Every structure is written in structure tokens, then in C-alpha cells.
Amino acid sequence: MLNTVFKLLFACVLLMPGALLVSATAQAHDARPLYIQITELDKPDFENRVPVDHQYSLKMQVPPSVEAGNRPFLTLPDNCSHERFGLIIQLSCASSLAGQELEINYPQFNPSITTLIRASFNSGATYQTLLSPSESRWQIPTEQSTSAVISEYTVLGVEHILIGWDHLLFLFCLLIISGSFKRTLITISGFTLSHSLTLVMTTLGVVELPIAPVEAVIALSILFLASEIVRDRRHTLAWRYPVAVSMLFGLIHGFGFASVLQDIGLPQTELTTALLFFNIGVEIGQVAFVGAVMMLFFLVRRWQAFPLAGFQQLLIYSTGSLAAFWTIERIAGF
Known part of the structure; x- marks a missing residue:
């Protein structure tokens, strides 16, 4: 495990110039309104x-x-x-x-x-x-009407997940490690339940964590899954019980979602409605992304001449390298 992580970190150093360019456009929380x-x-x-x-x-x-x-x-x-x-x-x-x-x-x-x-x-x-x-x-x-709050916060939730590249890359790794459609459905559902829990609790002031370590752990969660996929040891916890991993790290991702919502603010007269439909918007964006990736893989598999295994390995190494860069960058920013 450590050997694989070190390889990914080394790859990150080699790809640092390109990663700097990608990071400037792909940071999850820099594209806020x-x-x-x-x-x-x-x-x-x-x-x-x-x-x-x-x-x-x-x-x-x-x-x-x-x-x-x-x-x-x-x-x-x-x-x-x-x-x-x-x-x-x-x-x-x-x-x-x-x-x-x-x-x-x-x-x-x-x-x-x-x-x-x-x-x-x-x-x-x-x-x-x-x-x-x-x-x-x-x-x-x-x-202000309730329908206006519903519309605005649903759109805001969809936009946030679709510009949050760290959340999307974590979902991508979960898709790879889950394998079958049934396991994917269970794994993604676990991620949804756990990040919804911390999103609600943080927004309501029940729990609170500093955002800098949270974002570092989010990047580390992507690096962890990427290294597990590269190692391809099917007996590990991540491969055998991906839902456990998705729920554990989903709690941390929920703090990331909540940080954006706290920056934006919630209407006190429509607090429950805004919170609920922001979360629904996040799930709509999440389902759209998962569906698009699964459809892409389905089409690629039907194209027999396409080197799917090599393409998937390239994606995973690129994801792991970018996650390693994010991890270093965010820890250095403490």
C-alpha cells in the first residue's frame, strides 16, 4: 500500500507542471459564485x-x-x-x-x-x-416564495457538485472499485447517506470542523482509492466492502459541501427547505455524473478495438497523481 502511494507521489512530481495548470482550473471550491x-x-x-x-x-x-x-x-x-x-x-x-x-x-x-x-x-x-x-x-x-427557494438551492446544489472535481473523482474511483451495477448502487447510496448526514449537522451547527484539514482529507480519500485500484488486491477492505469506504469518506465530503453552503448562507425563514433542496441538487448532479460515466464505459466496451484496460489505467494514474498533488498543496496551506 505505502509503496503504491509513493509511486503515485513520484508520478505527481513528474507531472507537477501539468498538475499546476489543471489545479488552477479544477479546484473544487475555487469556482464559487x-x-x-x-x-x-x-x-x-x-x-x-x-x-x-x-x-x-x-x-x-x-x-x-x-x-x-x-x-x-x-x-x-x-x-x-x-x-x-x-x-x-x-x-x-x-x-x-x-x-x-x-x-x-x-x-x-x-x-x-x-x-x-x-x-x-x-x-x-x-x-x-x-x-x-x-x-x-x-x-x-x-x-419570497417557497418555490423560489426550492429552485435556487436545487440549481446551486447541482452546480456545486458538477464543478467540484475532487468529489467527482472520488465518485469515479468508487465506480471502478464497485464493479457490478448492484454493488455500485449500494456504494453510491452509502456515500449519499453519509455526506447528507454531516452536511445537515454542520449546517445546523451541531458539529464543526476547520475546512483546511477537511479538504486535505478529501484529496487523500481520492489518493487512497486510486492506489487501491492500481494495486488490484481484491481481498482488501476497499475491494470487499466498498460501501464501508464510501460511507467513511462520505462523512468528510459532507463537511466540504457544508462549507460552501455556510459561505453562501441560508434563508432563516426557509431554512429546512433550502437545506433539503441544496442536498437534492447535489444528488441530482451526482446521479447525472455517475450515469454519464457508466454510459461512457458501456459504449467503450462495445467498441472491441478500443484498449479499455489501458485507458482505465491511464485515468486512474492521472486521478491518483492529481489527488497526490492536491493533498500536498492543501496540507502545505494549513
């Missing part, structure tokens, strides 16, 4: 009860994929003024932002990323939307 949080502040209690403008704090989290010279800015209604305090912008508006239109602008060009905007008011109402890369305007509603 632009996140804008607007929070209404409590009004000061003046004894003379002179009318006070509506006060808000504005915080913007820009993903690493956006260049420093192209950081976005928000165009506000005409009756709002703003003042910056570090990373926080304080807004003062003559009327409530509810029902008002916001616009996202980029100084140079649209980087084609999604945008999540969340607006919280003193009344307890929380409105939010997920804008596609082609959308730049949003009118804050006066009342």
Missing part, C-alpha cells in the same frame, strides 16, 4: 423621533477566479449613499431596499460566473436569488 450579502441595520433610538434613513451593511465575497482589476461593484438605487469601512460598505437609503433593483457591474468584462445575492431585513424576512452569468440585475422582492 460571487456572493453579495445585504443586511438591514437597527435604527438608532432618537428621543425626538426624527425620521432616520434605512441603514444597511453590504459585504461582497469575490471568488478567486475574478482578476483583481476586474472586481465587481453594485449599482444602488438613486436614493442610497454609501461609505466604506474596510471590507464592509454601509448604505444609507431614504426608503427600504425591498422592491428596489440592484445591478452588478464589472470594470472590464463579465467573467461569466453566477451571482448569489442575499438581502436580510429587520422584519426577519430574507430574500435571495441566484443569477446566471448572463444576468446582472435583480429586483428585491417584497415577499
Whole structure:
């Protein structure tokens, strides 16, 4: 086992230039959307009860994929003024932002990323939307429907799993090591149950782990499965009981899913709905990926001239090398 891991680490060193390029585009949590949080502040209690403008704090989290010279800015209604305090912008508006239109602008060009905007008011109402890369305007509603929350968080869950290359590579290794359709179904179901458990518990604040070690262990889980497949010793725990491995590491992957959801935030008035449908979105994306890979392998097997064994070995060595690089990179980032 250790000898195989060392081989994969050595291969990682040889492939380091290419891995650097791949890592820049394939990091699981770097492709997050632009996140804008607007929070209404409590009004000061003046004894003379002179009318006070509506006060808000504005915080913007820009993903690493956006260049420093192209950081976005928000165009506000005409009756709002703003003042910056570090990373926080304080807004003062003559009327409530509810029902008002916001616009996202980029100084140079649209980087084609999604945008999540969340607006919280003193009344307890929380409105939010997920804008596609082609959308730049949003009118804050006066009342948010449950159907809007369902739609937005389902899409967000699907997008997250499909851009999370570390999660997808782990699923790919599970498919290889499971073998039959029945074992694959059981193994993937175990992964789903376990990561759903930690996703819910972390989001609700029951348990909490620092994200840096979690992401390192996620990369290590891919390296572990890749080395097991390369060794091809069918008597090991991973080969005999892949569902045990999928459930064990699924708990860790759930913390990774939860970290993204915590960054984005949840509407407090629709907490259960948003959490449920984000998880459903993750599962939809997961099923779509598994189905696509299984269909690809089915078609390749029917093409008798195709060197399937060699192609599969190339994929596994590439996966293991990239996982080894991620492991080293993430541990070094502690």
C-alpha cells in the first residue's frame, strides 16, 4: 500500500507542471459564485423621533477566479449613499431596499460566473436569488416564495457538485472499485447517506470542523482509492466492502459541501427547505455524473478495438497523481 502511494507521489512530481495548470482550473471550491450579502441595520433610538434613513451593511465575497482589476461593484438605487469601512460598505437609503433593483457591474468584462445575492431585513424576512452569468440585475422582492427557494438551492446544489472535481473523482474511483451495477448502487447510496448526514449537522451547527484539514482529507480519500485500484488486491477492505469506504469518506465530503453552503448562507425563514433542496441538487448532479460515466464505459466496451484496460489505467494514474498533488498543496496551506 505505502509503496503504491509513493509511486503515485513520484508520478505527481513528474507531472507537477501539468498538475499546476489543471489545479488552477479544477479546484473544487475555487469556482464559487460571487456572493453579495445585504443586511438591514437597527435604527438608532432618537428621543425626538426624527425620521432616520434605512441603514444597511453590504459585504461582497469575490471568488478567486475574478482578476483583481476586474472586481465587481453594485449599482444602488438613486436614493442610497454609501461609505466604506474596510471590507464592509454601509448604505444609507431614504426608503427600504425591498422592491428596489440592484445591478452588478464589472470594470472590464463579465467573467461569466453566477451571482448569489442575499438581502436580510429587520422584519426577519430574507430574500435571495441566484443569477446566471448572463444576468446582472435583480429586483428585491417584497415577499419570497417557497418555490423560489426550492429552485435556487436545487440549481446551486447541482452546480456545486458538477464543478467540484475532487468529489467527482472520488465518485469515479468508487465506480471502478464497485464493479457490478448492484454493488455500485449500494456504494453510491452509502456515500449519499453519509455526506447528507454531516452536511445537515454542520449546517445546523451541531458539529464543526476547520475546512483546511477537511479538504486535505478529501484529496487523500481520492489518493487512497486510486492506489487501491492500481494495486488490484481484491481481498482488501476497499475491494470487499466498498460501501464501508464510501460511507467513511462520505462523512468528510459532507463537511466540504457544508462549507460552501455556510459561505453562501441560508434563508432563516426557509431554512429546512433550502437545506433539503441544496442536498437534492447535489444528488441530482451526482446521479447525472455517475450515469454519464457508466454510459461512457458501456459504449467503450462495445467498441472491441478500443484498449479499455489501458485507458482505465491511464485515468486512474492521472486521478491518483492529481489527488497526490492536491493533498500536498492543501496540507502545505494549513
